[in-house]
Amino acid sequence: xxxxxxxxxxxxARFLRGVVAAVDxxxxxxxxNVGDDLEVLGLSVSPDLxxxxxxxxxxxxxxxxWGRAEETWHALEAAQSFxxxxxxxxxxxxLGLHLVRTQLLRAGQPLSSVTARLAAAVGVEAAILPATxxxxxxxxxxxxxxxxxxxxxxxxxxxxxxxxxxFEGEADARPAPGVLExxxxxxxxxxxxxNPYVSIAPILAVERIRRAIERRRVPCIAVSPLIGGRAxxxxxxxxxxxxxxxxTPVQVAQCYSGLIDALVFDLSDAQHADAVAQHxxxxxxxxxxxxxxxxxxxxxEACLDAMAVA
Amino acid sequence: xxTYVIPYRVGGKTRLGDPGLAxxxxxxxxxxxxxxxxxxLVVDAPGGQGDAVAAELAARRGxxxxxxxxxxxxxxxxxxxxxxxxxxxxxxxxGTTNAVSILDAADFAPLYGxxxxxxxxxxxxxxxxxLPGLRDDVDTWEDLxxxxxxxxxxxxxxxxxxxxxxxx
Numbered sequence: 335x336x337x338x339x340x341x342x343x344x345x346x347a348r349f350l351r352g353v354v355a356a357v358d359x360x361x362x363x364x365x366x367n368v369g370d371d372l373e374v375l376g377l378s379v380s381p382d383l384x385x386x387x388x389x390x391x392x393x394x395x396x397x398x399x400w401g402r403a404e405e406t407w408h409a410l411e412a413a414q415s416f417x418x419x420x421x422x423x424x425x426x427x428x429l430g431l432h433l434v435r436t437q438l439l440r441a442g443q444p445l446s447s448v449t450a451r452l453a454a455a456v457g458v459e460a461a462i463l464p465a466t467x468x469x470x471x472x473x474x475x476x477x478x479x480x481x482x483x484x485x486x487x488x489x490x491x492x493x494x495x496x497x498x499x500x501f502e503g504e505a506d507a508r509p510a511p512g513v514l515e516x517x518x519x520x521x522x523x524x525x526x527x528x529n530p531y532v533s534i535a536p537i538l539a540v541e542r543i544r545r546a547i548e549r550r551r552v553p554c555i556a557v558s559p560l561i562g563g564r565a566x567x568x569x570x571x572x573x574x575x576x577x578x579x580x581x582t583p584v585q586v587a588q589c590y591s592g593l594i595d596a597l598v599f600d601l602s603d604a605q606h607a608d609a610v611a612q613h614x615x616x617x618x619x620x621x622x623x624x625x626x627x628x629x630x631x632x633x634x635e636a637c638l639d640a641m642a643v644a
Numbered sequence: 645x646x647t648y649v650i651p652y653r654v655g656g657k658t659r660l661g662d663p664g665l666a667x668x669x670x671x672x673x674x675x676x677x678x679x680x681x682x683x684x685l686v687v688d689a690p691g692g693q694g695d696a697v698a699a700e701l702a703a704r705r706g707x708x709x710x711x712x713x714x715x716x717x718x719x720x721x722x723x724x725x726x727x728x729x730x731x732x733x734x735x736x737x738x739g740t741t742n743a744v745s746i747l748d749a750a751d752f753a754p755l756y757g758x759x760x761x762x763x764x765x766x767x768x769x770x771x772x773x774x775l776p777g778l779r780d781d782v783d784t785w786e787d788l789x790x791x792x793x794x795x796x797x798x799x800x801x802x803x804x805x806x807x808x809x810x811x812x
Contacts, residue, residue, distance in 0.1 A: 335671035336678075356667065357671060357798065358797060358798060358801060521678065618654075632663075635664055639652075639655060640654060642652045642686040642688035
């Protein structure tokens with residue numbers, strides 16, 4: 335059974351670990367947000383691709399939620415002592431990946447080939463694909479100015495309220511090789527419990543990806559990133575409140591209007607099931623907090639299960 | 645145009661009480677169906693599979709093959725044979741029905757339940773086939789033990805994982 339999953343970083347990466355525990359990893363394709371990609375100290379960094387890569391390779395730090403396990407930051411401290419920027423926390427082990435990626439990109443390889451090579455090197459069986467090899471960048475318009483994603487998210491600690499999210503390069507962005515094939519061959523398409531605005535929307539901003547999902551012949555199932563109206567991590571709830579007028583599963587469903595057949599959300603939001611159904615989306619209630627490997631796998635199973643058409 | 649319908653209880657509710665196993669078996673059935681189907685539908689069957697299939701087929705015409713989701717040994721060849729010889733059925737050992745092929749969706753009647761193989765055969769004038777991968781349904785862990793050398797890769801993988809957990 336083939337699964338294609340659209341995902342952002344941390345929460346989505348955690349979810350994908352459950353998916354590869356529930357089905358054969360070789361049947362899973364992760365289509366990953368690249369709107370957060372940036373250059374740090376001359377290195378090409380793809381935070382969401384890296385989170386997915388580390389998670390599926392079993393290298394991620396479960397406590398911290400981002401980066402690699404057993405990480406240290408000596409190189410970054412040294413860079414800082416020489417006056418280099420240290421706001422983006424590149425760890426020593428993490429740096430190894432960015433060095434290799436940057437070198438391959440400079441040699442002219444597309445991001446998708448580079449990612450495939452890195453994933454194979456650490457034994458990841460699932461396919462990890464960037465949404466696009468073209469430059470697509472997420473910008474946040476706020477009352478205090480416009481910021482590139484990582485500047486807003488990390489440097490400014492996502493404090494500025496967001497009036498609008500836009501994607502530089504979206505008009506020209508083409509799906510990376512393999513993305514449309516994975517969507518066409520999938521038995522089920524999943525939207526991970528990532529932030530709809532800054533993790534999933536940049537993927538859907540690639541016109542041909544959105545169109546492939548709109549015209550799907552298989553179920554598309556999203557997982558709400560909110561539990562009891564709150565985000566487990568990050569600014570999803572604040573953004574939904576401001577841009578969609580609420581933080582229930584209904585607002586999540588509205589973000590994916592016309593794109594999903596079912597929405598999986600937490601037991602603590604069960605009272606919203608009827609309202610979700612009224613939007614033409616089948617409500618699926620399940621425990622969505624991914625506290626351990628078992629919980630991750632069970633959530634993935636609940637999603638795959640929901641592929642049965644009502 | 646080969647259309648297949650797989651009734652399935654969302655939540656993986658089966659007598660085995662293991663949703664992960666139910667999903668693994670469904671995955672094997674889906675893989676086999678995918679090899680040959682023009683269209684493959686997994687249909688939620690909360691209140692019994694007969695009604696769920698009937699509702700799905702109400703607006704359809706033409707040949708349909710209905711395959712239960714607890715048949716982890718099924719092969720694309722089995723399915724092709726069943727579809728080719730429609731109307732035909734494959735019964736389980738206990739006389740219930742594992743798979744049905746019909747020439748027109750309108751011929752379907754929700755006859756599942758104890759002794760249903762005889763009812764389907766009579767209603768459809770169907771041939772009873774003894775296709776091995778379609779005969780072995782899984783109602784109990786003993787059923788699974790008996791066929792475990794022949795199950796598809798998803799079920800095999802799931803069983804291996806269970807063994808690893810038990811061993812650790």
